[in-house]
Amino acid sequence: MKDQAAPDDRAGASAERLTTRETAERLGVKPETVYAYVSRGQLSSRRAPGGRGSTFDAAEVDALVRRTGRRDPSPATGDLVFRTGITLIESDRYYFRGVDATELATHFAYEEVAEWLWTGELRPGLRFTAPAEALAAARRAVGALPAHSGSTDRLRVALVAAAAADPLRFDLSRETVLGSARSLIPTLVGALPTVAGAPPAADGEAASHPAGLAHRLWPKLAARPADEASLAVLDTALGLLIDHDLAASTLAARVAASARAHPYAVISAGLGVLEGPLHGAASSLAHRMLTDVLERGGAAPVVADHLRTGRQVPGLGHRLYTAEDPRARTLFALLAEVPQAAPALAAARDVVATAARHTPLHANVDLALAVLSVASGMDAEAGETVFAVSRTAGWIAHALEEYDERPLRMRPSGQYGGPRPPQPLPTPGSATTTHGQGLQ
Structure with missing residues (x-):
C-alpha cells in the first residue's frame, strides 16, 4: 500500500476541492446528508479558507458515488440503506446474485449455494472440510460447557476456539477469509454434540468424498436416522437461510466488519443478535x-x-x-x-x-x-441451530463486501436527551433520574 500524501504537500494542495453544495449535487443528496456522511466516516472535510463552510476532496466524493450510486436522500423512516450485490428481495421473491434463491437451494447443496454467494461461481460437488486442529479445539471447548447449554452457546464457544486455532484470522484478504469460512462452518457443525441415540456424525474429513454439511448436521439435531427426503428438506433449508438482505444480525456483522474485525469476530457479532426471540430463535x-x-x-x-x-x-x-x-x-x-x-x-x-x-x-x-x-423429533431449538449454521455463510458474504468499503463508515450520531450541562459534580448517594425525559 502506497504512503498517503500529507495534507500540506503539493499533491494535496493541488487536488480539486468541492464546496458543500457542489458535493451534495455530485452525490445527488441534500447538503445535510453530506455532513451525515462525514459523521459516519464516509467522507472527510476541511475548513474552507477564511473559515466559511467546508470543502471536500473531489476524488473522495467520486469514490463515494461509485460505491453508493447517485440517488435521492434516504427515506424519512430513518432506515439505513447500503448498496449490496448479494441479495435482492422484491415482489414476494428473493434472489442471490440475481438468481432465484429458492431455485438455487432446491437444485444445489448448501456448500454450492454458499460458494455462489461468496464468489459468483458455481462449483458442483464442493464440500467443506474442517481442519483437524481447529475441530479438536472446538470439541474440547464445547465439551467443557454445562450439560444444559443451548446450541447457540455451543456455537459461540466453538467459534472462539476455532478462531484461536487460526493464526491467519487477522488476514482480511479475500482468499484468506474464504479459506477460513470454508473450514469454519464444518468445524462449528462438527463441534456440536451428537444427539443421544443417533448414529455417529459422519464428519467425513478424511474421506475422498466428504459427506455434505446437511448429512453431518442431521445427527446433531435428531436421534432417528435421516431418510433422503428429510435430508433434502434440511439441505434446502440451509440453502434458503444463507442470507436475507440486511436482517438485524447481518447489520451487526457488517458493523463489525466495518471496524475491520476478523471474520470470526464478525460471525460472533451476528450470533449475538441472532439469538433474540424476534430473529433466529x-x-x-x-x-x-x-x-x-x-x-x-x-x-x-x-x-x-x-x-x-x-x-x-x-x-x-x-x-x-x-x-x-x-x-x-x-x-x-x-x-x-x-x-x-x-x-x-x-x-x-x-x-x-x-x-x-x-x-x-x-x-x-x-x-x-x-x-x-x-x-423429526428434534428439540425446539433445532431451527435456531439450522438458522445459525446457515447464516454464517451470509455473514461472511457481507463481511467481504464491507471489507472493500471505507473503514468505520457506520458511525451514526446520537441525539442526546439527558440533562443539559453544566451539571454539578455528583455527591455520594445522589442520582439523576432520566426516566420519562422523552425527546421533544
Missing part, C-alpha cells in the same frame, strides 16, 4: 406452538390463547412479504414428500387457516422449520 416458539396444537387436537384453542393474552401467533407474517414467505412455501412443498411430517404439516396449515379469521398473515420460514423439527 423465533422458530423455537413456533415449534412449541405446533407441539401444543398436536397435543390439543387442533389449532383453534392454541391460537385463541395467543390472541387472548395479546401474544403474536408464532410463524406468521413477515415485513418483507405480502404473501407467503417463499422460503416457507419451498420447504412446505418438500415436507409434503416426507410421510412422517404429515401431522405437523397439517397442524401448521391449521394454524394459518385459524389465524386468518382474525389477521391476514401468511406462513413464514419459522413455521416451516418448526414442521421439520417437530416431525
Whole structure:
C-alpha cells in the first residue's frame, strides 16, 4: 500500500476541492446528508479558507458515488440503506446474485449455494472440510460447557476456539477469509454434540468424498436416522437461510466488519443478535406452538390463547412479504414428500387457516422449520441451530463486501436527551433520574 500524501504537500494542495453544495449535487443528496456522511466516516472535510463552510476532496466524493450510486436522500423512516450485490428481495421473491434463491437451494447443496454467494461461481460437488486442529479445539471447548447449554452457546464457544486455532484470522484478504469460512462452518457443525441415540456424525474429513454439511448436521439435531427426503428438506433449508438482505444480525456483522474485525469476530457479532426471540430463535416458539396444537387436537384453542393474552401467533407474517414467505412455501412443498411430517404439516396449515379469521398473515420460514423439527423429533431449538449454521455463510458474504468499503463508515450520531450541562459534580448517594425525559 502506497504512503498517503500529507495534507500540506503539493499533491494535496493541488487536488480539486468541492464546496458543500457542489458535493451534495455530485452525490445527488441534500447538503445535510453530506455532513451525515462525514459523521459516519464516509467522507472527510476541511475548513474552507477564511473559515466559511467546508470543502471536500473531489476524488473522495467520486469514490463515494461509485460505491453508493447517485440517488435521492434516504427515506424519512430513518432506515439505513447500503448498496449490496448479494441479495435482492422484491415482489414476494428473493434472489442471490440475481438468481432465484429458492431455485438455487432446491437444485444445489448448501456448500454450492454458499460458494455462489461468496464468489459468483458455481462449483458442483464442493464440500467443506474442517481442519483437524481447529475441530479438536472446538470439541474440547464445547465439551467443557454445562450439560444444559443451548446450541447457540455451543456455537459461540466453538467459534472462539476455532478462531484461536487460526493464526491467519487477522488476514482480511479475500482468499484468506474464504479459506477460513470454508473450514469454519464444518468445524462449528462438527463441534456440536451428537444427539443421544443417533448414529455417529459422519464428519467425513478424511474421506475422498466428504459427506455434505446437511448429512453431518442431521445427527446433531435428531436421534432417528435421516431418510433422503428429510435430508433434502434440511439441505434446502440451509440453502434458503444463507442470507436475507440486511436482517438485524447481518447489520451487526457488517458493523463489525466495518471496524475491520476478523471474520470470526464478525460471525460472533451476528450470533449475538441472532439469538433474540424476534430473529433466529423465533422458530423455537413456533415449534412449541405446533407441539401444543398436536397435543390439543387442533389449532383453534392454541391460537385463541395467543390472541387472548395479546401474544403474536408464532410463524406468521413477515415485513418483507405480502404473501407467503417463499422460503416457507419451498420447504412446505418438500415436507409434503416426507410421510412422517404429515401431522405437523397439517397442524401448521391449521394454524394459518385459524389465524386468518382474525389477521391476514401468511406462513413464514419459522413455521416451516418448526414442521421439520417437530416431525423429526428434534428439540425446539433445532431451527435456531439450522438458522445459525446457515447464516454464517451470509455473514461472511457481507463481511467481504464491507471489507472493500471505507473503514468505520457506520458511525451514526446520537441525539442526546439527558440533562443539559453544566451539571454539578455528583455527591455520594445522589442520582439523576432520566426516566420519562422523552425527546421533544
